[in-house]
Amino acid sequence: MRTPRAVLVAGAVATTLALTLAGCSGSGGGSEASGSSTLTLASAVDINSFAPADSRDAHYVQYYQPVYDTLVQIAPDGDYEPDLATKWSYNDDGTVLHVTLRTGVEFTDGTAFDGDAVKANLEATRGGTGTSSAAFQNITDITVDSPTSVDITLGQPDPGIIRQLALPGGSMASPEAITAGTLADTPVGTGPYVLDASKTTKTVKYTFTRNDDYWNKKAYQYDTVVIKPITDGTARFNAIRSGQVDAGSGDALNSDQAKSSGLTVTQSPGPGFQGLFLFDREGAIAKPLADVRVRQAMNYAIDGKSILQTLYDGKGTVTDQTFNPKSDAYDESLEGTYPYNPQKAKKLLAEAGYADGFTLTIPEPVYPNLDPLLTAQFKKVGITVKWAQVPQATVNDEYLSGKYAVVWYQLQSSDPWQAINFWGSKDAPWNPLHNEDPTISAAIEKVQTTSGTEQVAAYKALSKSYVDDAWFVPAYFPDAVYFSKSSVQVEPQALQIVPSIANYAPAS
Amino acid sequence: MVSFVVKRIVSGIALVVVIATATFFLLRAGGTNVARTLLGETATQAQISAKLHELGLDRNVFVQYGDWLSHAVRGDFGSSWLTSQPVMTALVDRLPVTLSIAIGAVVLTTVVSVLLGVLAAYRRGWTDRIVQVLGIAGFAMPGVWLALILILAFAIKLAWFPATGYVQAGQSLGGWAVALVLPVVAIAVSSVASTAQQVRSAMLDVLQNDYVRTLRSRGLGEGSVVLKHALRNAAPTGLTVISLEFISLLGSTVVIERIFALPGIGSMVLDATVGGDSPQVLGVVVMMVIVVVVVNLVIDLLNGWLNPKVRVQ
Numbered sequence: 001m002r003t004p005r006a007v008l009v010a011g012a013v014a015t016t017l018a019l020t021l022a023g024c025s026g027s028g029g030g031s032e033a034s035g036s037s038t039l040t041l042a043s044a045v046d047i048n049s050f051a052p053a054d055s056r057d058a059h060y061v062q063y064y065q066p067v068y069d070t071l072v073q074i075a076p077d078g079d080y081e082p083d084l085a086t087k088w089s090y091n092d093d094g095t096v097l098h099v100t101l102r103t104g105v106e107f108t109d110g111t112a113f114d115g116d117a118v119k120a121n122l123e124a125t126r127g128g129t130g131t132s133s134a135a136f137q138n139i140t141d142i143t144v145d146s147p148t149s150v151d152i153t154l155g156q157p158d159p160g161i162i163r164q165l166a167l168p169g170g171s172m173a174s175p176e177a178i179t180a181g182t183l184a185d186t187p188v189g190t191g192p193y194v195l196d197a198s199k200t201t202k203t204v205k206y207t208f209t210r211n212d213d214y215w216n217k218k219a220y221q222y223d224t225v226v227i228k229p230i231t232d233g234t235a236r237f238n239a240i241r242s243g244q245v246d247a248g249s250g251d252a253l254n255s256d257q258a259k260s261s262g263l264t265v266t267q268s269p270g271p272g273f274q275g276l277f278l279f280d281r282e283g284a285i286a287k288p289l290a291d292v293r294v295r296q297a298m299n300y301a302i303d304g305k306s307i308l309q310t311l312y313d314g315k316g317t318v319t320d321q322t323f324n325p326k327s328d329a330y331d332e333s334l335e336g337t338y339p340y341n342p343q344k345a346k347k348l349l350a351e352a353g354y355a356d357g358f359t360l361t362i363p364e365p366v367y368p369n370l371d372p373l374l375t376a377q378f379k380k381v382g383i384t385v386k387w388a389q390v391p392q393a394t395v396n397d398e399y400l401s402g403k404y405a406v407v408w409y410q411l412q413s414s415d416p417w418q419a420i421n422f423w424g425s426k427d428a429p430w431n432p433l434h435n436e437d438p439t440i441s442a443a444i445e446k447v448q449t450t451s452g453t454e455q456v457a458a459y460k461a462l463s464k465s466y467v468d469d470a471w472f473v474p475a476y477f478p479d480a481v482y483f484s485k486s487s488v489q490v491e492p493q494a495l496q497i498v499p500s501i502a503n504y505a506p507a508s
Numbered sequence: 509m510v511s512f513v514v515k516r517i518v519s520g521i522a523l524v525v526v527i528a529t530a531t532f533f534l535l536r537a538g539g540t541n542v543a544r545t546l547l548g549e550t551a552t553q554a555q556i557s558a559k560l561h562e563l564g565l566d567r568n569v570f571v572q573y574g575d576w577l578s579h580a581v582r583g584d585f586g587s588s589w590l591t592s593q594p595v596m597t598a599l600v601d602r603l604p605v606t607l608s609i610a611i612g613a614v615v616l617t618t619v620v621s622v623l624l625g626v627l628a629a630y631r632r633g634w635t636d637r638i639v640q641v642l643g644i645a646g647f648a649m650p651g652v653w654l655a656l657i658l659i660l661a662f663a664i665k666l667a668w669f670p671a672t673g674y675v676q677a678g679q680s681l682g683g684w685a686v687a688l689v690l691p692v693v694a695i696a697v698s699s700v701a702s703t704a705q706q707v708r709s710a711m712l713d714v715l716q717n718d719y720v721r722t723l724r725s726r727g728l729g730e731g732s733v734v735l736k737h738a739l740r741n742a743a744p745t746g747l748t749v750i751s752l753e754f755i756s757l758l759g760s761t762v763v764i765e766r767i768f769a770l771p772g773i774g775s776m777v778l779d780a781t782v783g784g785d786s787p788q789v790l791g792v793v794v795m796m797v798i799v800v801v802v803v804n805l806v807i808d809l810l811n812g813w814l815n816p817k818v819r820v821q
Contacts, residue, residue, distance in 0.1 A: 129558070131550045
C-alpha cells in the first residue's frame, strides 16, 4: 500500500485542475461585450477579396452588404428599391439608364459619393473578375451629367442590369480606394458597418462595427456583425446548435434535429434549379438526344418528387420549368406538362425509334444517394445509364469540357435574365455545345426588347419554349434552409440563398 | 554528436526538396483549376483564361517550377491564390493551432499509454486483459465518428466544451485548454490504444530481465525498480512509437480541424489542395517536412540521452 500522502496530493491536484477548467469553460456564450448588440453568423464560404470588382453573389453577399451600399437594393420580397440611387428610368429603346443619386452621402474615408464615384465603380467592376463583370461588359459608357445624376449606356437592352446593380458587383466603393488598389483587404464604402481590422482574422473571423454616420441606421438593428466562415456543413451545424453562432445555412436533412435543438428553421424557395442539363440537344455526342421526343421522354421518366424526398426530405418545389417560382417569368400553367409517367416515356421513345432504349453516359453527380434513383428511373423506360467518374475538385471544368451530353447539376435560376445568359442562350457559358433553336432565340430577343407586362408575357413564352422543346429535364428547386437561434428574427430573402444583412433583428 | 546532427539536417533539406518537387508536379497533374474555384461556376471562359494568365498558370510547367523554387529557397513562398494571404503569414498563424492539438494529443497519449502499459505489464491478469481489449476498441474506433459523438454529448447536450473554434492562449489560457479537450481526445484515443500496447510489450520484456531480479534482491523498492529502472529501459521503444504517432497525429488534424472548425494547418491544406492553391499547399508541405525532420531528430537525441547504448560515437 503506497503512502496515502501521495494519493491525497494527486487527488488534490486533480480536483483543482478540474474545477479550474470547469470554471473556465465559457462555451455557448457570446464573445462580445454585453451592452451593445452583436449578431454572429456562420457563413458557408470565405471571402477572398472585398473589392466589388471581384465580388460573387449567393452566399458571398453577406460579406459585402455590411460595408457597401449598392445603387439599388432588393427588398425581402424581391422588389427593387432605392438605395444610393433614388430614381431610375430607361430611354425609349432601353439602351440608356438614367439614374438619380442620393445626396449628402459620404464614404467612410470622407470622399463624397457622387456621379464620378459611380462611374469609377462601374468601370472598375466591368474590368474585374466578379460575377457582375461579365454583365457589365454590356455597359458601353457612363456619362456623369451632374454630381447627382448619371446616364448608363448599354450596348444592348438589358433586362437584368437593375438586378446586377443590386448585387455585390454593383457596390459603390470609395474611388480613392479603387485607385489605391487596397479594396481587396480594406473595404471602404458608404455602408451600415465598417470592417474592424483589429477584430478580423482572414479565414477565421470578420467583425463589422456600426458606421455611426450611416444614412439609414434604423434599417440595421445590430451594433456589431461578426461573420465566421465555417465551410464544413457539420461543423457549421454544431456551431449553431451549441450556440456559438446565432445563425447560418443549414442542410434540409438536419431540419428536424435543428428544431428539436430549439432552433428556428426558415425555409424559402431556393435560387437554383436542379435537374438534367441536356447539353447535347443536337445529338453530336448522344445521337438520341437530337430527337425532341427522346428529350420529352426523359422528362416523363424522371420522378422529381421522389428524388427531392430522398435528397432534401421533400423540402423544395417540384417543377417542370426552369424559371424560379418567385420570379416574374414563372408560369403556373406550365406545371403538369410532364407528370411522372414511365409508360408515356416508353411510348415516346418507341415513336422516336428507340423501343429498345439506349445507353447514356452521365458524369457522377455531386449529390450523394442520387445515382441509384436515376439509374432505376431511367432503366424503367429502357435507358441504361453509364456513370462516368469525375473528380469532385474539377467538376465544373469537367462538365463544361464538352465531353458530356448530359449532366445532373444545380444552377442558379433566380433572376430570369441572369438565368438565360447563364444556361439558356446560344452563347451562355453553361451551354457548352452552343445549341441553338430559332424559336428560343426569337423568344429571348422578344424578352430583351420589351418591358413591363409585355416582357413578362415574353418570359412566359420563352419558358414554354424551353419546356415544349425539352431543353432541360427540370426536377425541382430545393429550398434554401436556414437555421437561427430563437433570439434572432430572420426574414428570408427572395431568390437569395441566405438572408440579407438587413433582414436580421433581435426577436421581441 | 555534432556530425550526427549535421548529417541529419543535410538529409532533411534534401528530403524537403524532393517532397516539395513531387508535390508541385502532382498538383499540376491533378488538373484542378484554381481560377474556377476562385471565380465560381458563373465565370465565363474569358474570365477564367484571364485569371489563369494573371497567376502565371499558362506558362510551361517547368518554368513555373523554376520560378517557385527560386523564390522558395529565398524564403519567399508567395501568396495563397485562394485567400490572397501571404503563405508564410497563414502558416505562422495556423501552426500553433495544429501543434497545440498534435502536442496535446502526444502528451495525453504518453501519460495515458505509459500508465496503462505499465499497469498491464506489471499487474498482468485481469488488468492486462482489460487494457488489451480497450486497446483494440480504441484502435478500431474511427476518429471522425468519435469526434462527432463527443461533440454531441459534451458540447451540445452537456455544453461543457465548445463545439467548434479555437481560443488563443494569449487571450485566455483556460479557454484555450477547454477548446482543445474534445479535439485532442478524439484523435488521441486510437494513438493511446496502439502506444499502450507498445509500452506494455516493452515493459514485459524488460521486467523479465535478470537485472530486474537483481535490483529487487538488492532491496530496491518496487516503485523504483519499475518506474525508474525498467521504464527507463523500455523508453526507447516507447519514444520511437510516440514520434511515429506524432507524425500520424499531424495527419489526423486535417479531418479533426474540419469537424471542429479549428483554424489550423490541416483545415487549410484540405481546402487548398481541393481548390488547386499550389503556393499554399507547397508552403504547408515544406513546413510539415521540416517539422517531421526536427521531431525525429529530437526524439533520436532524447533516446541517446536516455539510453547510452544507442548513442552514435
